Amino acid sequence: MNSTERRRLLTNKIILGLSTISALLGLVFLFWILITLFLKGVSALDFSLFTKDLVDGGLRNLIFGQFVMALMATIIGVPLGMLAGIYLREYGNGKYANIIRDLSDIMMSAPSIVIGAFVFAVFVAPSGGINGWAGSIALAIMLIPIVVSTTDNMLSLVPKELREAGIALGGSKHKVILQIILKAAKVGLMTGILLAFARVIGETAPLLFTSGTNSFWSTNLGNAFPSLTVSIYDLANFPTDKARNLAWAASFLLTVIVLVINLIGRFIIRDKG
Amino acid sequence: MLNKEFIFKKVAFSSATLILIVLTSIFIMLFISAKPAIEKYGLHFLVDSNWNKTIETKIPLTQAQILAKKTKTQSSDNSDMNDDNLFADDTLVLGDDASGDNVDVSTNIKTDTIFGGYVPIVGTILSTLIAMAFSIPIAMGIAVFLAEIAPDFLIKPVGMAIELLAAIPSIIYGMWGLFYFAPIVQNIFGGSQMSLLTAGLVLGIMILPFMAAITRDAMNTTPDVLKESAYAMGATKFEVVKDIIFPYAKVGIIGSVILSLGRALGETMAVAFLIGSVFKVPGSLTSPTISIPVVLANNFGEASGDMMSSLFYLAFVLFVFSFIIIGSAKFYFLRGRR
Amino acid sequence: MAKELIMDIKDFSFKYAGAPKPSLENINMPVYKNKITAMIGPSGCGKSTLLRSINRIHDLYPNNEYTGKINLLNIQSDEFENILDIKKENDFIRLRQRVGMIFQKPTPFPMSIYDNVAYGLRLDGVKDKKVLDEKVETALRGAAIWDECKDRLKESAMGMSGGQQQRLCIARAVALKPEVILFDEPTSALDPISTKAIEELISELKKDISIVIVTHNMQQASRLSDYTAFMYIGELIEYNKTDKIFLNPKEKLTEDYITGRFG
Numbered sequence: 001m002n003s004t005e006r007r008r009l010l011t012n013k014i015i016l017g018l019s020t021i022s023a024l025l026g027l028v029f030l031f032w033i034l035i036t037l038f039l040k041g042v043s044a045l046d047f048s049l050f051t052k053d054l055v056d057g058g059l060r061n062l063i064f065g066q067f068v069m070a071l072m073a074t075i076i077g078v079p080l081g082m083l084a085g086i087y088l089r090e091y092g093n094g095k096y097a098n099i100i101r102d103l104s105d106i107m108m109s110a111p112s113i114v115i116g117a118f119v120f121a122v123f124v125a126p127s128g129g130i131n132g133w134a135g136s137i138a139l140a141i142m143l144i145p146i147v148v149s150t151t152d153n154m155l156s157l158v159p160k161e162l163r164e165a166g167i168a169l170g171g172s173k174h175k176v177i178l179q180i181i182l183k184a185a186k187v188g189l190m191t192g193i194l195l196a197f198a199r200v201i202g203e204t205a206p207l208l209f210t211s212g213t214n215s216f217w218s219t220n221l222g223n224a225f226p227s228l229t230v231s232i233y234d235l236a237n238f239p240t241d242k243a244r245n246l247a248w249a250a251s252f253l254l255t256v257i258v259l260v261i262n263l264i265g266r267f268i269i270r271d272k273g
Numbered sequence: 274m275l276n277k278e279f280i281f282k283k284v285a286f287s288s289a290t291l292i293l294i295v296l297t298s299i300f301i302m303l304f305i306s307a308k309p310a311i312e313k314y315g316l317h318f319l320v321d322s323n324w325n326k327t328i329e330t331k332i333p334l335t336q337a338q339i340l341a342k343k344t345k346t347q348s349s350d351n352s353d354m355n356d357d358n359l360f361a362d363d364t365l366v367l368g369d370d371a372s373g374d375n376v377d378v379s380t381n382i383k384t385d386t387i388f389g390g391y392v393p394i395v396g397t398i399l400s401t402l403i404a405m406a407f408s409i410p411i412a413m414g415i416a417v418f419l420a421e422i423a424p425d426f427l428i429k430p431v432g433m434a435i436e437l438l439a440a441i442p443s444i445i446y447g448m449w450g451l452f453y454f455a456p457i458v459q460n461i462f463g464g465s466q467m468s469l470l471t472a473g474l475v476l477g478i479m480i481l482p483f484m485a486a487i488t489r490d491a492m493n494t495t496p497d498v499l500k501e502s503a504y505a506m507g508a509t510k511f512e513v514v515k516d517i518i519f520p521y522a523k524v525g526i527i528g529s530v531i532l533s534l535g536r537a538l539g540e541t542m543a544v545a546f547l548i549g550s551v552f553k554v555p556g557s558l559t560s561p562t563i564s565i566p567v568v569l570a571n572n573f574g575e576a577s578g579d580m581m582s583s584l585f586y587l588a589f590v591l592f593v594f595s596f597i598i599i600g601s602a603k604f605y606f607l608r609g610r611r
Numbered sequence: 612m613a614k615e616l617i618m619d620i621k622d623f624s625f626k627y628a629g630a631p632k633p634s635l636e637n638i639n640m641p642v643y644k645n646k647i648t649a650m651i652g653p654s655g656c657g658k659s660t661l662l663r664s665i666n667r668i669h670d671l672y673p674n675n676e677y678t679g680k681i682n683l684l685n686i687q688s689d690e691f692e693n694i695l696d697i698k699k700e701n702d703f704i705r706l707r708q709r710v711g712m713i714f715q716k717p718t719p720f721p722m723s724i725y726d727n728v729a730y731g732l733r734l735d736g737v738k739d740k741k742v743l744d745e746k747v748e749t750a751l752r753g754a755a756i757w758d759e760c761k762d763r764l765k766e767s768a769m770g771m772s773g774g775q776q777q778r779l780c781i782a783r784a785v786a787l788k789p790e791v792i793l794f795d796e797p798t799s800a801l802d803p804i805s806t807k808a809i810e811e812l813i814s815e816l817k818k819d820i821s822i823v824i825v826t827h828n829m830q831q832a833s834r835l836s837d838y839t840a841f842m843y844i845g846e847l848i849e850y851n852k853t854d855k856i857f858l859n860p861k862e863k864l865t866e867d868y869i870t871g872r873f874g
Contacts, residue, residue, distance in 0.1 A: 003736075004735060004736030008509055011509075011511060012509035012511040016417075016422055016511060019413075019422055020414075020418055020422060022410070022413075022415045022417075023415045023423070026411070026434070026435055026438065026481060026482065026485065027431065029478055029481070030434055030438045032449075033441065033446070036449055036452075037445065079288075080288045081288075083284060083285045083288035083289075084292060086285050087285035087286050087288060088289060091285060097289070100290070100292050100293060102600070102604070103292050103296050106596060106599045106600055109539075109595070110592065110595060111538070111539020111541070111566060111595055112539065113566040113570060113591075114303070114591055117303065117306075117569060118299045118302055121302045121303070121306045122298070144291075145292065148292065172277070172278045174278050174282070199440070202443075204443070204444045204542045205541035208574070209573040209574050212574070229442065229444050232448065233542065233545070236447075236451070254442060254444075254445065255441060258440055259440065259441070262436075262440045266433065425673065496718075498716060498718055499718050501668055501671065501714070501718075502720075502780070503720065503730075504671055504707065505666055505711065506707060506731040507703075507707040507708045507735075507787075508734060509700070509704070516730065517721070521721045523721075
């Protein structure tokens with residue numbers, strides 16, 4: 001081995017070693033966070049957390065509230081996002097569709113706290129109070145661009161021939177889209193919606209001053225609405241062990257919910273996609 | 274007959290246009306809500322490091338106002354007034370203020386609260402820079418590992434672990450960072466537990482998986498045959514990564530990094546737990562400070578008046594910042610990649 | 612005594628990772644020095660797999676299995692060495708410097724024309740600007756592309772035409788002064804004029820370099836090569852001098868193939 005080869009092989013080893021260490025470091029952080037959550041969360045976890053509301057030291061209303069708002073966001077956002085995605089892929093041609101695509105991507109990465117501020121200005125300030133609807137709308141604004149991009153991508157995977165075959169059978173375009181193309185892309189779309197739901201259910205910043213949170217059981221989206229994430233923030237900053245333990249239990253549950261939905265989404269892709 | 278096709282197309286078009294409307298509305302609403310502060314403080318807001326600071330301005334009164342005030346003072350308060358004061362000039366009166374006995378009759382003290390965004394703007398930029406400095410090399414390493422080094426049986430599980438790391442809500446990063454990571458950082462670097470450094474590092478850890486995943490995707494666009502032809506010339510793996518994959522995927526990789534930067538810039542919760550929320554330009558890496566999203570998160574609930582419009586001013590600045598950054602990543606680097 | 616063969620493939624079998632059966636079985640084939648050996652056969656017959664075994668590019672992907680010998684002549688010692696024994700990384704590097712490869716599609720690296728040709732030399736530790744300039748020019752002249760690109764050496768190689776890119780890739784391989792160059796259907800992505808230029812170039816190259824070429828184009832094989840191997844479903848059916856294979860094949864299968872009855 002001459003000196004050039006020795007140098008090249010050594011550099012190669014060092015860099016590949018560093019890359020591998022980076023990947024290990026990433027895994028270390030993941031497991032560190034998960035183990036911390038698990039240990040702190042499980043020790044604070046108690047069945048009564050699911051039967052009592054925050055005011056009595058439980059999490060029931062918070063979990064419910066977070067789910068309701070994420071669900072409302074999905075109900076509002078999915079049809080709009082899918083229709084927009086359908087327009088971009090099936091009808092949109094040229095410049096306008098491309099602009100909307102880019103804007104949607106930008107919106108997807110827009111700071112979530114700014115979206116909270118916007119919803120505050122439009123829906124909270126005029127009505128004079130934080131409320132669950134405002135929270136749901138803020139989450140829907142976060143969710144729509146994700147659904148747009150998923151729909152756009154998934155429809156692009158449907159083979160052109162399927163469209164042509166549908167049209168050739170005499171179906172009008174919207175029928176072909178609704179009855180054939182969406183069905184063909186069903187698995188991908190469902191996965192995308194699931195992942196979008198997982199993304200918004202873990203959001204805190206857009207809810208801080210739109211829904212706020214609420215210690216009591218509430219089903220009225222017109223008032224301050226219980227939010228798991230916003231309460232985690234409050235509880236974690238509260239200087240008692242009891243509050244912090246509750247925050248850990250809540251964080252653990254939140255992470256489990258988000259990761260489980262993610263895993264389900266990924267396994268759908270693997271099995272049926 | 275109602276043309277369903279026509280209606281469906283219009284509805285789909287309207288939904289797409291909604292994106293444009295919402296984005297434009299965000300811009301306009303933030304601007305309108307920030308307008309009082311923009312008019313009052315102008316661009317000076319961006320370089321003013323005072324936040325919520327009460328200042329007193331003394332406004333000279335006209336003779337008539339002084340007379341009116343004096344009469345009022347005399348009737349309500351029978352302290353013996355020095356008649357000379359009535360004709361003395363303003364500066365003299367100001368000098369006498371401290372005596373306490375004398376009531377200032379020739380000026381009115383107007384208190385005002387001023388707001389400036391310099392501290393959170395600097396805090397945002399610095400914490401983002403720290404995050405990027407920390408995460409770029411590691412994310413590149415992870416991406417190279419996943420794209421080129423990992424044996425087949427590791428690619429999927431490690432890739433999935435990295436993606437799951439990206440799915441963990443940011444508030445969890447904040448909690449973990451505050452209670453477990455910050456004490457370690459403090460032990461090593463000293464200073465305050467809540468500081469620019471800890472916030473930046475946790476922010477870096479948070480964007481790490483996102484950056485690694487999209488960088489790996491960019492690297493994977495390099496055609497196999499191109500890599501093979503470099504190997505066929507005797508290139509080592511590192512040389513293939515450095516000379517073939519990086520140059521080939523350069524545009525996508527830069528786009529990925531900028532996109533991650535945009536994320537870091539607007540992140541709230543991971544930073545809120547750790548930055549310390551102190552309105553002070555940090556003297557060192559280990560001092561506490563504040564960032565724009567954290568100012569918003571902490572103050573929006575109770576704000577009103579000038580503070581409220583100043584918060585919107587900050588939100589507007591942040592929105593424009595990130596729009597430009599994410600927009601440029603899209604337009605210059607990630608065009609056509611979907 | 613100098614040997615006639617540069618390479619000698621003995622009882623070589625190859626199985627891809629996870630494949631149920633071998634893609635190549637018991638291949639025995641000589642490769643003559645400074646001659647052109649063509650490998651023909653229908654798609655999937657294993658000709659590319661065999662070609663890619665010769666510089667062990669298969670080893671980029673794990674768990675492929677092979678047995679037998681691929682002997683490559685060591686010019687210094689005039690002895691054959693089995694390249695399948697190579698395990699150390701630096702020996703792989705040397706093997707690939709000695710056995711160059713040209714792919715189906717041109718593979719210009721994302722860098723300037725000059726840097727493309729200088730790439731292998733620089734990897735090998737050549738730093739002297741003068742030496743590099745000289746070798747780059749020689750290689751580009753050798754690949755008959757110097758006149759077309761001498762005024763734009765600093766421009767990106769991505770801007771060249773397909774035929775030019777392929778000749779650039781040949782120049783890049785030639786610059787390392789390999790003993791063998793493997794061509795994997797080098798003209799299948801090119802127009803007839805570029806194809807002709809590449810064929811002329813390959814004929815020229817055999818003065819200094821031994822050549823193995825995989826082609827699906829039988830006219831190309833007959834025009835270009837000195838020896839031809841006909842392969843079918845992982846086996847070497849017939850190997851002989853090119854004119855014998857094309858004019859007087861021994862095997863029925865070979866005859867059917869070259870007369871276009873299948874393939």
